[in-house]
Structure formats: structure tokens, C-alpha cells
Amino acid sequence: SPRGGSGNTGIGFAISIDRVQPFLVAVREGRAPRTAQQAPQLGGGPNAQRITLNGTALQGELSARSGVLSSDSSFFNAYTFEGRAGQEVTVEMISQDVNAYLILLRPDGSDLAQDNDSAGDRNARLTAVLPETGLYTILANTFEPGETGRYSLSATIGVATAPAPNASPRPTQPSARVLLQVEGSLGPNSLIWQEDNSPYQEYSLNGQAGQTVTITMESIEFDTYLILLDANGRVVGQNDDESTSSTNSQLTVTLPSTGTYRIIANAYDRNGRGRYVLTVR
Template sequence: MSTKLLRNATSGIVAAAVAIGANAMEAIAPFDFIAPNSAFAQDVDERTNIQVYKKASPAVVSIDAGDGTGSGSIISRDGLVLTNAHVVAQARRRTLNIILADGRRLPADIVAFGNNGLDLAVLKIRGQNNLPTVALARPGSVQVGQRAYAIGNPFGQFQGTFTVGIVSRIDKQRGLIQTDAAINPGNSGGPLLNSQGQLIGVNTAIFTSGRTAGNIGIGFAIPVDQVQPFLAAVRQGRASTTSTRQRPTSPVKQPQQISLNGTFVNAALSKGDNVLPVDNSFFDLYIFQGRAGARIRIDMISQQLDSYLILLDPNGNELAQDDDGGGNQNATIMATLPANGTYLVIANSSGGGEAGAYRLRALAASGRSYQPPVRRRGIIIIP
């Protein structure tokens, strides 16, 4: 079974565990025993943060695409800039403005886009030969739990913003990095860095529930493992010069209410539907009311596309996901609901751009439906 970005939008999120015993021991230890160690640890962390920022931030830029903003990383001294395709794909002109960390505003041309919906693009700043650069980490070097640092221009207003987190999850099947480092709109295309200040990924999307567009600790980056082949294609002249990406839908269409009675909903994924910016795939949203302890089953059946399901709990956390659990290209989720409230189902395709008809149903294991008053929730996927 594969796992994917917003299909695994909240999958595999493990809350950081706190060593209660260690904390308790520190709480009762003599002050002169723990103070030097605590101070030392704090100093090491702070020094690392400062060093990463000083090393990488001069090469992180803001991109003014006319009808939107984003971030990027200078990867060559002559001005190649790595960013997201969705940052520049809808630009009305192929010449954009790049704002350097030192405030200079320079023209840049769109050079290439990622193939097959890969959310990457390269720009070239004109007339430069001595710019600072961000180094790329070695492919395969990223590990869950390691520190992760993001630099970018959130909301197009706060250039050079630096945030710190960890690598929360690595989706090996799809090759995606999940992080809790704060990423917001405008951070798209900026670097996700390791503690050596090397680029381990390109920040591409966040997941959030509700109607706000802010970060809730679930961000995604395209890893250096996919960046390196793309850059090789760019340098060899094999990369696409046009984008095939769909414009992400914003705001996301409101979810449709369904009940746990087993009745099939007939629908289709197609152009004009909600679009995940990370892989250019379509999705529909459904909500149902559930109660704690209830066993439910959700089926997505199609002969025209590879079905993919995600189930989110009332707090927006992922409860389950499935690709081919229903056999062939069908998806099935079976789960026990942890709380009373409104649950969200994301009916998605496994691949970018897949379109076709499907059938979806949700049913309670007891065969009885549960229908408390409807409380609609929104979900926004932010490029």
C-alpha cells in the first residue's frame, strides 16, 4: 500500500514523547547539578540555530510572481533559483522579480518545470556570477527525528523568517518529507534544511483544518532525492519548459454530508475539482457525524482511477488511510472512532491528474447510522 502527501497529510504523525522519569529527576535534582548541563544544551541548540541561519539565509530569496509570492533557494553562483512550480506556473510573464536577502530586486526568467506534475521549477537571475548559494544534502541522508529548519517569506510579508522543527515522517513510497517546522503560505519553494545548513527538501504544502490558512504543524517538502534528478535534467536541457500543473482550488469546495447507512454516493474526480498542489491530483471531501467507540467502514470503488482514502478525526488528525485495501484499485478504511464529532473523508486519486467516476459509501459496523446535528468543518490545503 502506498502512502502519499495529503493522502498521508496527517499520516504517521507521532506526538513527541516526553521522558517523564527524566523530567521528574531533573525537577528534584540539586540546582548546581542540572544547571550547567541545561545551560550547555541550550547553548548548543541556539548556536546550531544561529549557524544554520547565517549559513543559508543569504541564499534564500523571495519571488514576486505578479499575482502571488513564494520563496526559493539560490543553488548556483550564477543565479539558478530552485522553487515550486505552483509558485510561478500561473505567472502572466516568464520574467519575474527576485528579492534577495540583502534587499536587491533583480529580474529572473523561468527556465524549467518538473515533469509529470512534480512541483519544482528553476528560475535564472539575470547578469549574476557571485551569489551566495544553498548546498544540497546527500540523497538518502534524511532521517525521522532529525532537526529541520525552514526559511522563507510567509504571507509574502516576512522575508527571512526562520522556523525550527523535526522531520516528523518520511514517506518512502512517495518520497516526501513531513515536518512540524512552521510553514505558511509564502514559504512555498523555500528550503527545508538540516543542521549543516544543507537543503534536504523544498517546502511545498501544508495541511490545515478549519477556514484559517495558518500552520498547524503539518508541512511537506519535496526531498533532495527528487530534486537532484530534476536539476540534472535542467542542466542537460531535458526538463520541461512548460508547466502542466493545475491551479490549486482555493478555497476548497465545501464537503458533502453523508451518513453511516451504506448508501453509495456516485461522483467523479475531474478538472475543476479540488487540486492538491503537491502532486496535481484531484479530491472530493465528505463529512459524517460519528460517536466515540463506533466501528465504521468507508469504501471508494472505481474502475476508472486508482482510489485513495483518508479519514480525519474531529481535530483534523489523520485516523486512517488506504490505497488498494478494497482490492484492485479500490480503497477501504475500517476504523474505530475515538470521539464524538464531525469526521472528514478525503476521496482522492492515487496519482496526479487522474480523473474518473467513483462510488463512495460509509457505514456503521452495527448497521445503524448515527446522525447528531451537523457541524460543518472546512479543510484548506495551502500551497
């Protein structure tokens, strides 16, 4: 799920965590419809529309008739598709009218991936390996509240290669220069993420605009969770599980600007404790 502490905190480039978190918390606590059971009435918005994987791109419009995220009043339209565990799905939202933002929800309503600008300009593209079989929900959203306009939305299936269960960490590729590698641990002395009381450690990364980095967090002792924040505290990327058969985390992002980024080495829940290896390439 998206994490949020102080300030603004997706995969992608920048969403205030306060926007999505209240709805996802409501889902987990049973106070909102679950997408696995019905086409969702997300936050009182219209029913979700079905989207066909590898089908023709859908044309949509964000307007006063769209759903509204209660925390920031940004508009969204919801779409659902049936996915199978292990499928690699790419969702793309293209618009000349709005600054596109995509959110992909798991069958239980929790966050799987988010993106702002990965398709270039103000267009959004996210790729995720589906962790389970079920009904997934796409939120076609905007970066800023109040944005309205037309867009196209597509969802395609790729081929994902998952590592074998309990596989050892992948070796560093010779061509991938290691920018940072550290062994750490989460325990009683770790920082605590305010939204869910999960422990975390924080690291700094100096990056250049347009630079692509891959961050991995690997542990055999707990379910890892990675978040990358920009200098303003906005999420550039986040990931829970790198594949359906691994609880290690990995995210690859293109940095939107030059500056100092914050890597949050987190646990998926408050019970996560143990050693890990964090690598940036």
C-alpha cells in the first residue's frame, strides 16, 4: 500500500500519499467496497468500466461526472480487468489535456503500482507483475486536483519471468554499476512509518535528471517494501514484491530532476523485522 508520513509522499512521479491512503485504509478495514466482489463504487464514484487486455485503447474523459478522491478532490475513472498470477501487465494513459496519473489496485483493493510521467511528457505508464489471479482495478487519475479533459487508456500483457521460490538474490550484472550497497536491519531502533507503524531505514541518493536507477531490497527474514521520494517528499516509485514468488522488492525509475532522493527501506507491515541488503544500480 502507499505509505505516507509527513509531507507529500507511487511507481512514477509524485502523488501526495494523503490522496489515496484514506480510501485504501477504508478498503482494508472493510469500510469500502472490495474490487474482487463487485465493480467498485470507489469513493462514491461511478461503476468501473471493464477494459480488455491487449484490446483497443479506450477513450475516456475526466469531468465533474467522474469519481473524486476525497482527500484532494482530484477526478478519477475506474476500470477493471481479470488478471492471472504471474502476468506482466503494462497500463498506459495518454492525454494532451491533463497531467495523467495511474494507480493499479490489487483484487483486495490495496495498492500495487502507481505512475505519473513514465510515458513521457505528462503521460503515465506503469508495468507490474500480477501477484494473484483476480479482478484488478485501474484508476485513471490526474496529478493535480481539478484537472479535466480527455485521455486514452490501454492495458497490455507482456511476458514476466519469475525467479524460483526461495531463490538466492540475483547476482549483479557486469554492466550494472553499483551506486550503493548496504547491509541493514529493521528492529526496535528503526524509524517508524506513521501510516501503518511499519519500521524503516532511510538512505540518500544523489541523482541526475533522466538517470535510470534500479533499487533492490532483499531479505529472507521479512516481506520488504521500497519507496523512493524526491527532494520534496513526493513518491517517485514504490514496490512491494518483485514477482509472484518473491517478497523482495525492486523498482526501476527514471529520475525526473537533479537532486537528492530519499530511499525508504521499509517492511510491508508493522511485524517486519530482520536483516536486508539494499542495492542501487
